[in-house]
Amino acid sequence: MLEFDRYFAEFETETARLATLAHDTDSRRPIPTCPGWTMEQLVGHVGRGHRWAAEIIRLRLLEPIPMQEVVVPGDPDERSAWLTEGARMLADAVRAAGPEQPVWTWQRDRTAGFWLRRMFHDEVVHRFDAELALGIEGSLAADLAVDGVSDVLDTAAILSMPNIGVPSGFAGLAGSGEALQFVATDPELGASGEWSVTRSPAGITWQHGHRQADVTVRGPAVHLLLLLNRRLSAETADVEITGDPDLFAHWWTNSKF
Template identity: 75%
Template structure:
């Protein structure tokens, strides 16, 4: 993980980037990487998530609450402001209670800080969704991209458990001991540049570092992030795959929310 000051800064920056797109682009622009969504609907998804998590944190809730439907402003300037306001609600809620405050989450990390990190990485991916739809080549700091890979693998570990009780494609990632290695080729990432993953009958487990691997996927952290989030394909991600290509293809096809 990164420190929480960094997460606060990156949430503000990511929301500002998406807000600019929400203001300057056609709200009805289709988002190919989120089928059936328009840009306006994507912005609505992000903004509702901010507000929902902020309410859980503000009330220090230990049980989930329904996500309320909120109308996204049609006016581009208002839409942009609405998105920024939701991110401020989330950040302010975490600051008030503190990142370690126990609250309900859907992962083993039951803290307010979980929501700051999780929704930041959700927004990073959706910012790329919007940019890909608009033909914009986006960028991201390598250490934030690497942290996003870890976040995605923790999601896979949670949603691949057969006992989780949630309908998800991730349950098909449970396996019989197959192993995968992901490696970021960026300089200066230290121990956060490699991820060792095992598919067991109880679901996915992972750790930072190297391990035995039936297949290894190597490339810049951002490319790994977008590939693992299915925003790029094997053909477009510019990564190197060494070993059992079919094993990674099966992982990729069963890692959708």
């Protein structure tokens, strides 16, 4: 994890980037990496998530609440302002409560700070969705991409558990000891850019560092992030796969949000 001051600053930056894209793009523009969605629906998803998490934190809730339906403003200026307002509500709620405030989450981390980190990474991926739809080659600092990879592996670890109690597109990741290694090739990262993943009957587990693996996927951290979030495929991402390619293909097929 990063320092929370960094999350606050980067969350504001990401929101500004997505708000600009939302302002300058036809709300009916299809988002190919989110099949069936338009730009309006993408913005609605992000803004609704901000407001939902903000309410959980503001009320110090220890149980989940339903997500409310939202109406995304049609006017471009209002649409961008609406998105920015939701992000500000979430950031302000975390600041007021403190990142360590206990609240409900669906992860092992049951703190307000979880929601800032989770919604930041959710917004990063959806900003890439918007850019990919427009043919823009987006960018992200390598350390933020590394944190995003860890975040999506945390998600996979929870959603691959067989007794989670809700339908999950990650259930097929449970296995019998198969090992995968993800390696970020950005030269400045070192050991923080390596993830060792093991599939077990109880779901997947992961840790930083290098271990012998059945398949290894190497590439820039941002490409690993987009690959694990299914925004790029093994064919379109700038990655090298060595070992058993079928094992990674199985992972990719069975990691659907």
